[in-house]
Amino acid sequence: MSLISALARMEAVESGRAQPLATVRHRHVSARPLVLVPLTTAGEAGAPLGALVGTDAEAPRLLVVTQPRDRDLRFSFLADLAEEVLPYVDSFTDVVEAAERSEVDPETGKKVKVEVELCADAPQLIVPSRAGIEYVRLLGRSTRFRRTAEQDPETPFPAPPRVPLLGRWLTHYGDRALVPGSSLLLAATDLLNRHWATGQSSLEDQHLGALLAWIDPRDGESGPEGALRAEVGRDERGQLLCPPAGPATDPAFDNRLLAPAIERYDRARLALGAAEDGEAADAGLGELHRAEREVRRLVASQLKPTWDAVWRALGLLRELPVGARVEDRWTRDRWSFTGHRDRVVAGEPPQPRRDDVIAAASKLANRERAQGQLEAQEALDDPLVLAARRLAGEAFAAEVAEVAMAYTEKNRPRPLLTVRTEDRPHLAEKAKVFRSLDGKPQAAEFVRYEEDGSLVLRLLDRMGRSKEPAAGSVPEKGERISWTLFEHEQRVGPKLPEPEDTPWTHGGPPAPGSAGGTPRTDAVELPDAVTPEDVL
């Protein structure tokens, strides 16, 4: 934690209210996000219990698995989820704009610009917490290899038609969430924590209810009071006043309310199966419906508060003005969405269980680049983020005290600026510093310290082609400018080698004859083995 954010947390302790950590919004919030609040069954990997899903805060769709151990009920839950998620995704796939991408021409080996489609907007998925992001990934993994009856008539437990496709999209979103600064799949807690500091630790900040109590308290309640109530407050039946944001449920809820309700449902099903005449069957059916309604009511009671909290969080985020470079990162998300859309349309197989070495290397490189880019962009967008970098000596704000024109031997302008700063940047001789000029970085190098402690910088670029620098490209005396020691745009690292030049450290070149010359050996992944006693 940086000293500035630690200080913000302490100010929050003192005031009993969350304090701003950012002056602008650093993440894209879609005009029409899809909120998904999932619940899972304790002790079972990927056995969903229920979910609230939808794009309208007032009209969520409730999905419940009345008996989580029943494979058919689980499949119908996933089919219903697919019916909510996929139409939402599809509504973005057809609205496209023309864009250019540079590709290597296979014949000449030269880079050429090609016209491609770029989706004008992308679906955005919001879950309550980080565990929710993990769960999206888990659901994706558990469904993308399922086989439908159409794909494989022999499969013992065929999945409903659109479920494998749902799995592929959830996998893509889960994967994209690992890219720093991406906004395709976000957790409400992460969104809030990026923008506000509470008077508690970052561990406690993972509790959505407690977090909101600090940021957006109820009338007259202080942050710590509200947070404590959200964490441990229970009603007269021993149930949490603020149910956990999931996907795990509260054990007290499982044991006291849910387990008896599910048992009643099981009994009703048995009774209905054993009914011998029409009258008994009618009565049994009535009881089954009542039991089912009760389970649904219980699951909904755990989901609804979290659903409302997620929308409250989105509302809070929307009040912040958006950062200037957020749009740029969202465009990358749109590229990512468009790319996966194209892979689905092209009939490519689902994402492999494990990335091969080359895919893994390029994903890692991408994430590192995105991290660097995010850090730089946030600092440029937000003086409060920049303040932390200034404190760390990675940036400085300075007033121009003097401008002296100077030229290189070839008569290029290289003006010398004398600037005064209170900050303490870690500058080595000839260190490069950058400022933002009309959104583009302008570089300067550090020349020396003057006796009075001011710095001398030599401007290096963006002054036009003529001998006299272009208007506005050289700062004027008295101007206050923020300089950074880090670059504003991440340099693209060295390109990864071509598949046939893959070094032995990464498995070597692909074996001759493998599909498409790529080293992917896992092009066809088998579905998970299914045994009758499997829980899922």
Added chain:
Amino acid sequence: MSASLDSGLPRPSQTTTLRQRLGELRGPGTAPRALDARALAALAANPGCRRRALLDGAGVDKAALASRLGSPAPFGQSQFAIMRGNSFEAKVKADGGRELLRLLGVEEPGAVSVPDLAAAGPQGRTARTALALREATAAGTWTLLDHPLVALEVAGSPVYLEPDAVVVSPDGRWTVVEIKSFPMIDGAADASKVGAAARQSAVYVLALERTAAVTEGATVAHSVLLVCPKDFSNVPTASVVDVRKQRSVTRRQLARLIRIEEIADALPEGTTFDVEGCSSAELTEAVESVPHAYAPECLAACELAFHCRARAREAGAVETLGRAVRGELGGLTTVDAVLAAARGEAGDPEDPAVAALRRARAMRQEALDRASAPSEEAGACR
């Protein structure tokens, strides 16, 4: 190796007095609680906490204590998870241990003996386990010990531990088996859960090593077998986890623990944590007489965490915001002191921590002012 771990159980006279003292602390007629997975996690999360050390060392029921203090522990286990966990463990241990040996990579174990380890009381069960381990090592066949009980000296008092299973191989090698119900998906499980399981197993390895030291021909494997459900099924799969690192970390932590005797001696006369026999006020006073070392990590591992957190917040301790916060604050330990120093109301401006705080506050204020200047709502909190 430290003396406290290698010297076997402490000398009888010493043990008796300490045991008596701990018995008094626990309350008459209360059996000591074994150090369960959560207590081990709490030990790893906060080895320096005297309050935790004493209560765990004395085997006090911390969950009951926390309820009496008015901050009940938020832990509980869903019956769905328990049911699933039990059925999974039964499946792993099915077929007379052959399934488990198959997971260990032994396809043809021959006869597998599964000795009965039932005995009265923790001491009886530990002795029975030690005997079974000796017999199995001498016999030279595969043996599966189901829920053995082993003892380890922690901070000068013996605590009892119950691994899920221990396998003895014909060459006298003892392997700890840890059965967990979190899934291993595509050969990988949740790293934090594997880490917790490894730390837990490392303590079992340490405890077994003491028994192995007095058993001829016995060695304890420094890798444990972690058994988990495979993918989304309940078919068991296993992974050998090297716990050498966790073992040496835990050993170092245990060796450095303040001895429980010392903590107990510092208590006022007649202090007791008898949950049955004391009023809430008396219990609160007793708990307050042992210092805590609260950190947010405690919340996930210790039953008393909410109680200690409330006290730490009352005192304004900066650790309530996270251990990392302390790093840059030098000698400032309370929120009030930090804020006063940052505002220039207190503190020595020559102190680098104070100077850094003042600069941080000035920069933060400047940025917030700048942001709120053009449009009012930009810098506001909501």
